[in-house]
Amino acid sequence: MSKQSLPVVQTEPCCSPLVRQPLTEDWAGDLARMFKALGDPVRLRLLSLVASHAGGEACVCDLSAGFDLTQPTISHHLKVLRETGLLECERRGTWVYYWVVPAALAQLSAVLGSPDVSTAQLGTTAPAVLA
């Protein structure tokens, strides 16, 4: 049998939700879908390309170049990022423009949190997640 449970010593709310308490099954499912979308080097680079592009958006023609992949494949990866809420897009004339959804990235970043302040040089920003 396993070890006997310890007295519940609840430390102060120091850390990310992932560290503070076990993730619920539902929440883990949602988060995993997003992390899985980021779990492909092509998609990560696409996301970074869009995010770092001038104006915060980029059209597919700007993205396709630089990859050794066919255009349908790029389109597929963009669709995955779209369906997980990491990217949004809009058609303007002939071209389709993509941009990132900052809140989605922020959510993932916040979940991972900074487990130990000593290992990560945290900025001045307090996690004022409540509005």
Add this chain to the structure above:
Amino acid sequence: MSKQSLPVVQTEPCCSPLVRQPLTEDWAGDLARMFKALGDPVRLRLLSLVASHAGGEACVCDLSAGFDLTQPTISHHLKVLRETGLLECERRGTWVYYWVVPAALAQLSAVLGSPDVSTAQLGTTAPAVLA
């Protein structure tokens, strides 16, 4: 609150590396391997269970309970998290204990961006932000 501070706005430390410049192919590959490891709900819950366990570590017997999976499957997922550098483990007598590697989580969190993006500002789909 108190966001209306002086015009000493920090112009430089605005964004994560992912937003500031396109990820290199190598870096994207490394990061994607870690994100892929998190892209499974079972692994996410395992990681959270280990991280939130008293003492910052947990033995496999503590983890297996709560999952409707066989023991080899749990062992497999733990191995994936281990091989991507998110967890470390050590055998102590009969049991094997796991703990998280804070630097790994911090790295991923940092890449995604600082959590000060004010997640409450939803609806800002207008990407007309200037860098």
Add this chain to the structure above:
DNA sequence: GCCTTGGTTCGATAAGTGTCAATATCGATT
């Protein structure tokens, strides 16, 4: 109307992944 260009969708296929049953290993106990 008819092309041309930019993007998406559709099948098909090869590679990868999650899961289990069976087996192996490792350490403690008898």
Add this chain to the structure above:
DNA sequence: AATCGATATTGACACTTATCGAACCAAGGC
């Protein structure tokens, strides 16, 4: 040494996914 309990590894199988070529749609320009 023989055994037992806790984990890990192996092999197999169903299911998913990354990729491509071909077909399709949408907007302009002739």
